[in-house]
Amino acid sequence: MQNKGLIKVFAILFGLVCLYQLSFTFITAEVEREAEDFARQKVSENVEDYSAIRDAEEQKYLDSIANNEIIAGITYNDAKGKELNKGLDLKGGINVILQISVKDILAGLANNTNDPAFNKALAEADEASKDSQDDYIDLFFQAFNNIPDAKLASPDVFANKTLSNEVNFEMSNTEVEGIIRRKVDESITSAFEVLRKRIDKFGVTQPNIQRLGNSGRILVELPGAKDINRVKGLLQSTAQLEFWHVYKNTELGNFLGQANNVLKNIVNKDSKKAETQSDSTATDDAQSDIDELLAESEDTTDVSTGNNPLFDLVQGPGFQGGPVLAYFSAQDTAKVNDYLAMSQVRSLLPSSQRYAKFVWGIPKDESDAVGLYALKGNRNMEPPLSGDVITDAQQTYDQMGRIAVSMQMNGRGAKIWEDMTGQASNQQSNIAIVLDNTVYSAPGVSTGAISGGRSEITGDFGITEGQDLANVLRAGKLPASADIIQSEIVGPSLGQEAIDSGIWSFAIALVFVLIWMVFYYGKAGLFADVALALNILLIFGILAGLGAVLTLPGIAGIVLTIGMSVDANVLIFERIKEELAKGKMQKDAIKDGFSNALSSILDANITTGLTGFILLILGTGPIKGFATTLLIGIATSLFTAIFITRLFIDGYGTKGKSLEFATGATKNLFTNVKIDWLKKRKMAYVISAVLLVISIGSLAVQGLNQGVDFVGGRTYTVRFDQDINPTDVEEDLVEVFGSAEAKTFGPNNQLKITTKYKVNEESTAVDNEIQRKLYDALQSYLPSDLSYDDFNAGGAGKDLGIMQSMKVGPTIADDIKNDSFWAILGSLVVIFLYILLRFRKWQFSIGAVAAVAHDVIIVLGIFSLLYKVMPFNMEINQAFIAAILTVIGYSLNDTVVVFDRVREFVNEHTSWPLGKTVNVALDSTISRTLNTSLTTLIVLLAIFIFGGESIRGFMFALIIGVIVGTYSSLFIATPVMYDSVSDRSKIESKKKEVEEDKEVTA
Known part of the structure; x- marks a missing residue:
């Protein structure tokens, strides 16, 4: 060297x-x-x-x-x-994918038009997006172009005042599409920047935010974040700040009393139920019905009867002449909204107030009572002043010492604000400061117009809420709503448990490999151990230097690398032993051994690396972490095996010392192996055919246990203070959610609960509703002193309640499933092409792909057969796809080593028949195959047993993959390659074999 x-x-x-x-x-x-x-x-x-x-x-x-x-x-x-960055599963925190609403952006660009063609196209795009892989904007344009005579350049669509400088009436739909695509992309970029600014101010170390393609999706990872509700609010708040004039409760007269009377008669008369619809579905004779109801209900309000639909919900009145109409419980706001939206109720307002906009305030004091306000709306429901005039915002304190947020406006905003406050002062009225359709404060103005453009928001919120509010106002508003379509939340205690289990599995696997190498190869194995230790140092050092994220699957990837990294040393040592057996001097044997092994080492690691790259490109979160560590491990193991091990061996040899590449117990193992592998291929084909038929049959009949990654839904890991029967819990949950599944997850006091309840609804309100229902359904199994907030926070230090949660919307679940399919298919195609390029014969590619397909189907079949009976989770999710791709890489690793030896023997022994070449190649590599498979298998078993529940299914797939992959490299890949050779070549090969037998007999 x-x-x-x-x-x-x-x-x-x-x-x-x-x-x-x-x-x-x-x-x-x-x-x-x-x-x-x-x-x-x-x-x-x-x-x-x-x-x-x-x-x-x-x-x-x-x-x-x-x-x-x-x-x-x-x-x-x-x-x-x-x-060294730690991922969510090791540190706790939140990982979400936000979907910026392209629909909202399109509607905004069209000035929220009522154009029938535009809104029909939006509705069709909504429906199509549930099952399509296309971007929403593509679906919208497809739907719009299918509508006869529909023009994007219509004044009712995009040829409006907002876009007048870019869109004119003469443009074709195709021309307008390009402009709108650019505008949508600019809005998504704006949303990304707004979120990035908010996160930068949040105080979490090592946050990660990135755009995912052009779909309007944004990935946000906040390791270590503990206040999950605060994070969700920070991410999803559109920061739509508005300033409105607000009605005093005295200006609306007895509106609520009249509304209550009308509602009382509507609710109590079955014949009137059809009329409890909103303005959009009111009948032409609604007004005559209202007059009749008013006549019947005149002076009939009697709160004592307990039969007043609206008044029974009132928790308290607003003070006389103030902006609050009344206070209601937060949980009743949806019902009150429905009442106030009824045509019969809206018609009670005089014509001067018909555009009144009813909105809610923030909770009063420590109760859940919220105030109802009536804003002075207009025909277009546009506020006199919006938040885009805000240039700065800071968390401060008001004159009463309460936490507040002060805001500074630009010149245009300052002028409008002065006019608004002057008008309010003259009328002794209030101005409502509304953020995301919620009134934060509605101060009265009695000291005249306020100049300078400074305003203030006060409310019953804490310092962190005030800081967050100032942060989002300073960062700016999102150009459209942001829905969390996928989320994973991990409690910090669960993360620490993952670290502990990962360290245990790592230590056990490492100790075994170190001992095994010394046992099998003696002093040479000790040199390999030193190289392996350096390899581990390099992996962790490179991860830290690159700022990569270490995850639990990442630790698994490192441990797997330990098992696979010995493969290069095993290949080298076995080749050196072969050269020594030929009688060569130790120095020459070492030189030739390294040289001969290099081709096999490179081919094996490149094929594994190719699958790792596919995983890195298509994976997210923990899976990307697994791919990262695997790829780094492949590179460092190559360096340490080829160079570092060589340094030690050469240095030892130059001192004149003899180096044995075996011990007394292993010296003669596999030295005289002579097996007719091809003769056994028919039996292997039969065995594999049976396994494939069973696997395919099970997949067709029983299917797979698809996780929420692939079907959508919500899953929660819930820990109890006692052992729990999952069947009993599941029955209780089914009563609440309609469909739910509960399985033991790790210890008997921990369950994994999955439900598809409201799977198509992704709002935070629905998330909170489901968690509340879950808490209520589990009440009989939880300690009586565990509050709802503590239940959501993982017991607040008691390690009880929700330890981890995950949400995947149906659209992104479909995308994940589609990406997984293409990842597997893509890896097979890449492998086929690489082997074809490397070995120059399509028969080698066919053999390799056949073996890989064989392994994948059998692993899937075993998961299909056993997922109902195994005591651990066997879901098909993104981690499982990572396992499948790893199995593909490992199977190829074995196969390519054999193929490389076949190619070598074909070039060296041109007179040998093909059958003999294949058999001798398999004989010569059997020591390496079994050695590598055994060390890798033991390592995987260590991770499976000690590595934690969350990756147990992942490890089980790898264990099955290693066993099946070793078998297929011996009995599927090479035999298929041999059988795909033309009949004529086989006949010639057979003739050579017969002639050799005759010569031996003679």
């Missing part, structure tokens, strides 16, 4: 750089451990809200020493910014 000195220097420097990168992680861990100890000593465990108070004290400690020098000028803040 040339340039040994340069390689030594590079290896040492590389190792030192990796240690330096990892030092920040050690510094951060030590400081945070000290912070935990400080908080634990300061806060008594008996105090209420112990977990929240302890976290606050821990953060105070970290803030106080954040900029203090720890070592060599490094502060905690410096180290925190450079530490």
